[in-house]
Amino acid sequence: MHKPIVAANWKMNLTKKSAEDLIAKLNKFVYEDVEVIIMPPFTLLDMAASIADNRIKLGAQNCYYKKNGAFTGEISPDMLVDIGCKYVIVGHSERRHIFGETNDLLRKKLAASKQAGLIPVYCIGETLDEKRKGEKESVLSEQLNIIDNLSMPLIVAYEPVWAIGTGVAAEVVTIRETIKLIRQKLREKRVKAPVLYGGSVKPDNAKEIASETLIDGALVGGSGLNADSFLQIIDIFKEVRKC
Ligand code: 13P
Numbered sequence: 696m697h698k699p700i701v702a703a704n705w706k707m708n709l710t711k712k713s714a715e716d717l718i719a720k721l722n723k724f725v726y727e728d729v730e731v732i733i734m735p736p737f738t739l740l741d742m743a744a745s746i747a748d749n750r751i752k753l754g755a756q757n758c759y760y761k762k763n764g765a766f767t768g769e770i771s772p773d774m775l776v777d778i779g780c781k782y783v784i785v786g787h788s789e790r791r792h793i794f795g796e797t798n799d800l801l802r803k804k805l806a807a808s809k810q811a812g813l814i815p816v817y818c819i820g821e822t823l824d825e826k827r828k829g830e831k832e833s834v835l836s837e838q839l840n841i842i843d844n845l846s847m848p849l850i851v852a853y854e855p856v857w858a859i860g861t862g863v864a865a866e867v868v869t870i871r872e873t874i875k876l877i878r879q880k881l882r883e884k885r886v887k888a889p890v891l892y893g894g895s896v897k898p899d900n901a902k903e904i905a906s907e908t909l910i911d912g913a914l915v916g917g918s919g920l921n922a923d924s925f926l927q928i929i930d931i932f933k934e935v936r937k938c
């Protein structure tokens with residue numbers, strides 16, 4: 696079994712001082728047998744790269760698909776590599792639903808990330824409305840279709856939109872069934888990728904989630920902004936997955 700992955704997507708949060716304090720705490724406690732990733736906003740990446748222990752990997756929350764040029768406000772995958780990023784989130788539901796990012800655009804972002812040597816954390820998930828209409832499988836299929844012909848290291852994160860930021864994670868049985876479905880689709884595409892779960896993961900529910908071995912790790916939002924709760928989640932994955 697490979698190492699579980701526990702990633703913190705900081706979203707649009709923290710300032711330089713609060714981020715430095717958080718990283719200083721993480722530096723003291725991070726363990727070898729979990730792949731720990733922090734994903735700060737762009738403004739904090741350089742600082743994070745310079746002070747985070749090298750066992751903590753760095754990821755960005757987004758990128759554009761062009762290498763450089765007149766694209767005001769955008770950041771290229773090459774720039775992220777240059778600053779020390781190994782990972783980049785592509786297709787987070789907030790990018791899809793607040794900023795209108797389409798599967799077509801995300802396909803280009805995945806390809807550009809691959810070219811730059813970044814590992815995308817590709818987020819997929821259905822909205823509450825899609826879930827109610829019974830469209831979950833077709834939505835996930837469509838979102839996964841864009842990874843056709845993209846042989847590249849990749850992490851998939853299943854983040855049901857209705858579980859993000861609500862404090863109520865999906866039930867483990869639902870996560871298990873959905874990840875089975877995702878794995879089947881990945882197999883059909885001959886893509887090998889760890890599959891994470893994201894959506895209200897916190898110390899209270901991390902044990903139950905980590906105990907389901909089909910789940911390769913967690914993509915954490917709110918609980919990743921606090922050193923104690925993030926470290927508890929890391930510790931739970933470490934303990935539960937100990938061989
Ligand atoms: P929460 O853990 O705050 O629900 O956020 C999950 C998420 O969107 C991670 O990318």
